[in-house]
Amino acid sequence: MMKTDPAMTCVLVLEDEPFIAMDLGFAFEDVSVRALIAATCAEARQYLADEQIDAALLDVNLGAGATCEPIAAELEERGLPFILHTGDLDRVGEFLRRIDAPVISKPACANDVAAQLLDLIDKPAA
């Protein structure tokens, strides 16, 4: 069970594929959690600067060779929990190994993804 009050929870979703982003957005809406959807690292960084974020879901490959690595680094620095969401476990293998975060392999059910991220907020930091 989620101990965190969903109404007070805010998550960041970094996802460049609009349909997946929208689906995830709805999944968080279903559990009354506020989700900020960013399509680029710059947008995500802006949200991180402006908003109180509890956890993040990061799509690994953001198109044109860009990855979520800078945002992952910032989240790590701030001690915020996050999950990596990717369809390509091989290519980002090195990067994934370096970052100590759970990985959900795409495609995954949006509701499950949302639930896993919210679980992470409730878990005490490792």
Place this chain on the structure above:
Amino acid sequence: MRDDEGLESSNQAYLRESNELSESFQKSARKRFSGASGLLFEQAMAQTRMAVCLSDPRQEDDPIVFCNQAFERLTGYDAADIVGRNCRFLQGPRTDPEQVQRIRNAIAAEEVAVVEMLNYRKDGSTFWNALHLGPIYDDEGNLRYFFGSQWDVTDIHLARSEERHAKAMAREVSHRLKNVFAVIGGIVNITGRSLNVREAAQSINSRIQALGRAYEPTLDDAFMGTIEIGQAIRSVLKPYDPAGDRITLEGGEVRSEPNAVSTIGLTLHELATNALKYGALSVPQGEVFIAWKQDHDAEGQRILNIDWKETGGPKPPENPECSGTGLSIADTLLSYSRGRLERAWEPDGLRATMTLPLSA
């Protein structure tokens, strides 16, 4: 690295051969340059297919003082063009400076080294050269020459890069396929929500995603034209057993046409969904055993046989309703591929047997 084994070992075999030749060359060279067995040495040098040269490090800029015919053939230069020059004339714009540095280091340290580098022939064409070099000492132990033996390994390089390319392509396709399935999932969910049929959308989605999982592992060996069924079975069923202790899978390698995967994947998905709702996976202690094997029907045609056995589930119903919507979809699908799904309720749970013809 594992996949490069074949190439590696051929490379190693070549290196071994190169070592032996170089050693024997070194010995003959010693004899030759101490004055004995000159003729034998000349003959061996002329006949070997290995390109060999000697340079004299005591002269200014370490010029080549000897090369054999194989060296002339490999590089396209005549001995007259070669002797007197430092061997760097074989290098060109795309030669890796790091490898050149390794040669320099080996020469400076009077060590044996094996270096692979891109070299240029007289006509400007390139070849991958596996260069084996090392010092030769005279009887007093003074450095006299450096030998270099060259081997054209362009074929090995090409095969390696083609294999790498094929793998990169397979990975890219797999990545895109997963993304396509993720996007389809998003579209189905969003549409279901807007039409107020979320449950229907979810069950459509779970079938689509099962299909995606079934196809996903087949990409790795797609170039073979057939796919390995065990991988598809494992991948389809994985989400129903996240801890890996409820479903036991057993079966050897069975290969099939890729299009059989949709039928197999969807049927297993329906069986697993049913088990999750009503069968062994609906209670904590229930388990499912799945075994598959290749068999032959009465006409001798290859068939796939998948045995599905549930144990420890809830008591089977008095009047078992063996065909839910999901399983009737599986039945229909199987009938189109002239397969069958037989179901029977045994005291400890459902027992189902799926048979599907595999094309030759």
